[in-house]
Amino acid sequence: MKALLLRMFILRMLALAPILALLSTSLSAAESKLPSGGLSVTKPSTSISLGSEAMAKWARSCALCHITGEANAPVIGDTLEWQQRLQKGEAALLNNVVNGINSMPPLGYCMSCEAADFRVMIDYMAGVK
């Protein structure tokens, strides 16, 4: 029991440590880059396309994590992973985006996005029409 308690304590402490204690976390920059005067994004693996305005919003926000899978974000085009999310239903999925879930902050860093934008972006990343 004591060993279990200690293990739980250590695991809790070490699980927090990378984030809370600032240990061994190094910046893994998102794929989005800002070259001089503009912004480009690594072409994602999906057959669905976004309009230019939505694409720009997506590149400035969602792309930060959904290209690399940072913070366990489902990667764009990973249909299996996205299907698991879609099973929650659209309302729940949109609420998660708006209010944040786990590591994803509210609005997913897209401060100009409205509900319609998020719907389109979810479709885009899930590869689903």
Place this chain on the structure above:
Amino acid sequence: MRKISRRSFLASSVKAALFSGVGGFAVKGGASAESVSWSNWSGGQTCQPAGRYDIGSEEHLSSLLKKTSGAIRPVGSSHSFSPLVPTDGHLIVIDRLSGILEYDSETKQATIGAGSRLGDLGDPLAAIGQGMVNLPDIDRQTVAGAIATGTHGTGVALQALSACVASLRLVTPGGEVMDIDATNPDLLHAARVNVGALGIVTQVTMQNRESYKLKKREWAAPTEDILENFDELAASHRHFEIFPLVYSDYSLVLSIDETDEPIGQIEIEAVPSDDASIAESLGLSDNPTPAERRRMSNATASRIQATESVDVSHKILSNVRNSRFNEMEYSVAAEVGAECLREILKTIYDEKIDVQFVLEYRYVGADQDWLSMSYGEHSHATISIHRMASEDYRPYFDRIEPIFWKYGGRPHWGKVHSLTHKELSGLYPRFNDFMELRQELDPHGRMLNPHLRALFNA
């Protein structure tokens, strides 16, 4: 007929089945089915704005502000824990004002769109041979937001980001465009740390330096050993800070220095392998007392081995924080910093405050920006306390905040605090000057929300 793949068909079918019958969605505080509320990064601040203005250019912003008269608040990455943003008016979104607009290879200055995220600037700046002098721990903030809140990194000889602003362009609440630089030093010192109260910053020219590499070393050490030599350690490293563990005699220690060594990292397993034997020796109970927690923390911390890594500056200075939290941070004079920290740690221990999150203790260089938490002639110590976003931070923060006040602490504008103009005017020598300037630039108070009204007695 357009052919679709089997995979695409299946996916479409799944989605159609799952989403059929779903009519709209409810969002927190939503005014209508399609209107989304705003929340900050931690979720601790929320509002339902009347609308959002997605600014495409400085001209667009200027024209908009001239044509409208309602309440507005600028929003960057929403990383402030304090209620700087919430409004029932309109949010001004500056995401699209981003990128490196121009740069000077001789002076190492770069003019940057104010909506650029700090973390998006590292690589393009390196590509033109430049690096920012310092960076905060989290780099998802926009340049405008980081500067407006006095956000800083670590280093006794390194000032907050705002002090590296050589010039900036501000669109006043009335739509007037102002170029502010060192030819008017008072205005520049006021406009850098502006708390989003003077107007909307559209671009800043940062004084950078040549690109560089840094070597980071992390280890654990007894807190008192470090505090006794903190001044010397801070002076001997470009960056030096500690993360004191609560209920522990130990801190995690971080030093960072310039290097020419090749990029790389050494990772060492930090988990003790013989925890069962440690548990026996510690004599743990189901509900550990503070003393037992201290023994556990010490036993664990003493086994954390040093790690080292080398990389380009922006990849060493900032980190991705995957768990969201709320934070309170105050600066105090460096000479009383250790005493203040000790009192906080003792209070947590004595009052059995149920918190596991580490504290953060570091020095920041002095500057002359009116609302900078390091304003003055001497460097300051800054102390941060944190609480996971899923937990109520108020009881913990409410208990610790008076300790900061006791040591003359100045709050970080982007982090939780409860001070108003009554206290603030005594902490910042130029605070009343800033209030006068704010009144002059925003006579109708369209940039004020309840929080800013309390700050500026407006």
